[in-house]
Amino acid sequence: MPSYKLNINDKDYTVDVDETMPVLWVIRDFVGLTGTKFGCGIAQCGACTIHLDGTPTRSCSIPVSAVADRKIRTIEGVSENVDHAVQKAWIELQVPQCGYCQSGQIMSAVALLEKNPKPTDADIDGAMQGNLCRCGTYQRIRKAIHRASELI
Amino acid sequence: MQQLSGLGRRKFLQLAGLTGTGFFLGLNTGCKGSPEVAAVSDPGKLFEITPYINIESNGVITIFNTKPEVGQGTFQSVPALIAEELEVSLDHVNIRQTGGESRFGESQGVGGSSSVRGEYFTLRKVGATAREMLTTAAAVQWKVPVEECYAENAFIIHKPSGKKLSYGELADAASKLTPPKEPKLKDPKDFKILGKSGGRPDVPLKSSGKALFGIDVTVPGMMYASIERSPVIGSKLKKFDDAEARKTKGVIDVLLCERLVGIWRHDGVAVIADNYWAALQGRKKLKADWDHQGREKLNSKDYEAGLRKLASKKGITDHNSGSFEQEYNNAHQKLEALYETPLVSHSPIEPMNCVARWNSPEEVEIWTSTQIPGDLVKTVAKENNIPEANVKLHTMFNGGGFGRRLITDYVHDVVALAKKTGKPIKAIWTREDDTKLGPFRPMTYSAMKAGFNAAGEPVALEHKVISPSIDAGLYPGFDPKKVDKTMMEATAEQKYEIPNLHTSFVYSPLEIPLLYWRAVTSTTLAFSHECFLDEMAYTAKKDPMEFRLGLAKKGTSLEKILTKLKEVSAWDEPLPAGHGRGVAQYEFFAGHCGYVVEVSKKDKGIQLEKIFAVIDMGTVVNPDTVKAQVEGAAVMALTAAIKGGITFENGQTVQSNFHDNPLVRINEMPDVSVTILADGGEVIKGAGEPGLPPFAPALCNAVFAATGTRIRRLPFDINNVG
Numbered sequence: 104m105p106s107y108k109l110n111i112n113d114k115d116y117t118v119d120v121d122e123t124m125p126v127l128w129v130i131r132d133f134v135g136l137t138g139t140k141f142g143c144g145i146a147q148c149g150a151c152t153i154h155l156d157g158t159p160t161r162s163c164s165i166p167v168s169a170v171a172d173r174k175i176r177t178i179e180g181v182s183e184n185v186d187h188a189v190q191k192a193w194i195e196l197q198v199p200q201c202g203y204c205q206s207g208q209i210m211s212a213v214a215l216l217e218k219n220p221k222p223t224d225a226d227i228d229g230a231m232q233g234n235l236c237r238c239g240t241y242q243r244i245r246k247a248i249h250r251a252s253e254l255i
Numbered sequence: 256m257q258q259l260s261g262l263g264r265r266k267f268l269q270l271a272g273l274t275g276t277g278f279f280l281g282l283n284t285g286c287k288g289s290p291e292v293a294a295v296s297d298p299g300k301l302f303e304i305t306p307y308i309n310i311e312s313n314g315v316i317t318i319f320n321t322k323p324e325v326g327q328g329t330f331q332s333v334p335a336l337i338a339e340e341l342e343v344s345l346d347h348v349n350i351r352q353t354g355g356e357s358r359f360g361e362s363q364g365v366g367g368s369s370s371v372r373g374e375y376f377t378l379r380k381v382g383a384t385a386r387e388m389l390t391t392a393a394a395v396q397w398k399v400p401v402e403e404c405y406a407e408n409a410f411i412i413h414k415p416s417g418k419k420l421s422y423g424e425l426a427d428a429a430s431k432l433t434p435p436k437e438p439k440l441k442d443p444k445d446f447k448i449l450g451k452s453g454g455r456p457d458v459p460l461k462s463s464g465k466a467l468f469g470i471d472v473t474v475p476g477m478m479y480a481s482i483e484r485s486p487v488i489g490s491k492l493k494k495f496d497d498a499e500a501r502k503t504k505g506v507i508d509v510l511l512c513e514r515l516v517g518i519w520r521h522d523g524v525a526v527i528a529d530n531y532w533a534a535l536q537g538r539k540k541l542k543a544d545w546d547h548q549g550r551e552k553l554n555s556k557d558y559e560a561g562l563r564k565l566a567s568k569k570g571i572t573d574h575n576s577g578s579f580e581q582e583y584n585n586a587h588q589k590l591e592a593l594y595e596t597p598l599v600s601h602s603p604i605e606p607m608n609c610v611a612r613w614n615s616p617e618e619v620e621i622w623t624s625t626q627i628p629g630d631l632v633k634t635v636a637k638e639n640n641i642p643e644a645n646v647k648l649h650t651m652f653n654g655g656g657f658g659r660r661l662i663t664d665y666v667h668d669v670v671a672l673a674k675k676t677g678k679p680i681k682a683i684w685t686r687e688d689d690t691k692l693g694p695f696r697p698m699t700y701s702a703m704k705a706g707f708n709a710a711g712e713p714v715a716l717e718h719k720v721i722s723p724s725i726d727a728g729l730y731p732g733f734d735p736k737k738v739d740k741t742m743m744e745a746t747a748e749q750k751y752e753i754p755n756l757h758t759s760f761v762y763s764p765l766e767i768p769l770l771y772w773r774a775v776t777s778t779t780l781a782f783s784h785e786c787f788l789d790e791m792a793y794t795a796k797k798d799p800m801e802f803r804l805g806l807a808k809k810g811t812s813l814e815k816i817l818t819k820l821k822e823v824s825a826w827d828e829p830l831p832a833g834h835g836r837g838v839a840q841y842e843f844f845a846g847h848c849g850y851v852v853e854v855s856k857k858d859k860g861i862q863l864e865k866i867f868a869v870i871d872m873g874t875v876v877n878p879d880t881v882k883a884q885v886e887g888a889a890v891m892a893l894t895a896a897i898k899g900g901i902t903f904e905n906g907q908t909v910q911s912n913f914h915d916n917p918l919v920r921i922n923e924m925p926d927v928s929v930t931i932l933a934d935g936g937e938v939i940k941g942a943g944e945p946g947l948p949p950f951a952p953a954l955c956n957a958v959f960a961a962t963g964t965r966i967r968r969l970p971f972d973i974n975n976v977g
Contacts, residue, residue: 104504120530120532121504121505121532121533121536123532123536124530124532125532128530128531128532131471132479132530132531132532133530135473136464137464137467137470137471137473138463138464138465139464140468140470140604140605140654141470141606141683142604142605142606142686143686143912143913144685144686144912145686145912145913145914147912147913147914148604148686148913150604177464178463178464179463179464181463182463185459185462185463185465190459190462190463193458193462194454194458194459194462197454197455197458197879197880197883198458198462199326199457199458199461199462200326200327200328200883200884200887201324201325201326201461201603201604201605201652201653201654201655201656202326202457202458202460202461202462202466202652202654203468203603203604203605203652203654203655204604204654205461205462206464209462227921228921228922229922231921231922232920232921232922234921235604235913235918235920236604236890236921237602237603237604237655237657237891237918238326238655238887238890238891239886239887239888239889239890239891239919239924240883240886240887241890241920241921241924242886242924242925242926242927243883243886244921245921245926
């Protein structure tokens, strides 16, 4: 079994896993960070969204062999105390319902605001299209991203 | 849940423990519960409890939430009922989820929008009882009249002297008192929590990846399973070859198992591995041969043609007021239409999963996301022939329910595998499993008829439902000669004054797993009922809003909702060319909501412009949660109205994942403006479901207003209408 060195949330981990294993399962089952979720396995729902060198990426569809030496950020790396502007806005506007997709939603929102601190509704719809929410929290997500933009 | 066949969903909800609670109260001292809210997801510390309220001598207060959190806000709204009367802030208590333990009574399930309306008085009474016992304990200690003492913010205060004692200091003495039989409930004008938009304690956990769902549970020594089942649902396993699967690195074993789904047991082959990815890889290498026994003949096109043919068959009467047949035959003008809806999936984003571990040959411990902890415990106990007390369930946060987690088909096989292997097992369904294997919300077809008198007034209405049955697959002993009440939900309960109303049922068997789905058949029947009402309005040459208001019984929530919708949507204001508005409502046992939807023509299709919802709550517990529920219900309803639905070809589900069974995305959904009607009083209506049924008919009625195209079949292509 090959050994991979991963940098997740500025910490180094070494894992011995099959080279085809998606990063999602490495993060969840080998590193033990369960904030990143499994939803579809084919990059359709966005529940597994992480940042790979700052770019939102569906971790269910990228093998571990493709991410060595790149910086991975997960929901656990967004803040220590749930106080990132996006998280504050999420709480203020009570965005989550079941909450299962929200780690992925937040990772996409954080990446959007890092690139575009003052997004329009259309920018938000564009950046957040890859993240499904079955509970239907979309309008609160839009509002919360605007609110986070004010808080930054 | 035996012999429930034919009783209908309302009865199911009662018997499955979804409405009305028994009365329990427990106070104890020295409970070593975790102080964190996250304790709900802390499997090691969950069971040192007495019912509902624990107060520790150090002042730590724990309230037990009996209603699993599936996104509907019960982690706040249900403990709030206790906290309000107990005079404690929700910010200062621990909330823990119950796991179907008998001491919490029969009422630990969530469905039918029943949590708050079912528990509003019983759980307030629990809080008030504890408050009175604590107050009495303080009065006894101070040797003062109890009337001179009151509760505030987890202290009992002696009004004349200002002395105070904390609940922690009083808990020991209070716990030894006899609970009062009729504790006094607070006057709603003194409420600090109820009726206000308090933050939900699970939201910070869910905004940081810390909330633990069933899929997140890990126990020491755990193995992972992925289970192969027949692509034609329910086929018998003839033989299988697992040689290649067993060679896969990480694969430990390959075992047979059964999916218990309703009245059926479906064969499965489980690949057990030391990690989930390996189990998936091993599963791909299984070679299984299935005996379909005729199931491969199921084709949606044929089945739907059969439903259309049955539409002309005489149904079994469900409701008959006046004399429909006579009045229809004599009608001056007649209107007929057939409405069609699809099978749809639940598709919670958290796939089905379960962790099971046998602690001894007689005791099993289970971690899972479920809507029915009590029923899960009972069925696992029965299936394994062990006492219910020996099924230790940890109810985790549910990554969506929508009815899917009202059955426990994803639990029993894992329990059996854990027993066979002697190891803790975690099984996770793939999205393909979830999409292909069901259960699904059934379709209903509606044959509608209306008759008008010479004055153009509607005098006769018939709603004939042609459909399969959920109950037929859930319970033994389904009687096809009787009306299936679930499939008729509320068709005769709309408060329009039409003197001759007939509703009837025609059964069409469909032997695949079917199940309740958020608002169930109200979602499909509202579409036919309220679109047909629109057709009737145009036939009568009336404005659809005025037509409905003219028929609405005075003083009903129907009249109130329509009147408010007319106001908030500015119904009477003219619209730009190419725009159109539609209105619809649906009242059923869970509650009552209505919509006005505004659309505009865009290229060949339709663009959603504005959505106004009005929901009647009676008394509301958390207005912001109610709004969130309606906002979300509209999204789910839009998906069901315009996305693909589930179809079968040669016995196999055509769709497999979100690429071919898509959900509405953020860019497709405008904001919903929600207005809550809350007159107060003792009537409490549900919030989770009622926002769903009227959305599709309001949308389709708007499409007609904008384009002149009448939509009688869902789903429709919103990008290509008329």
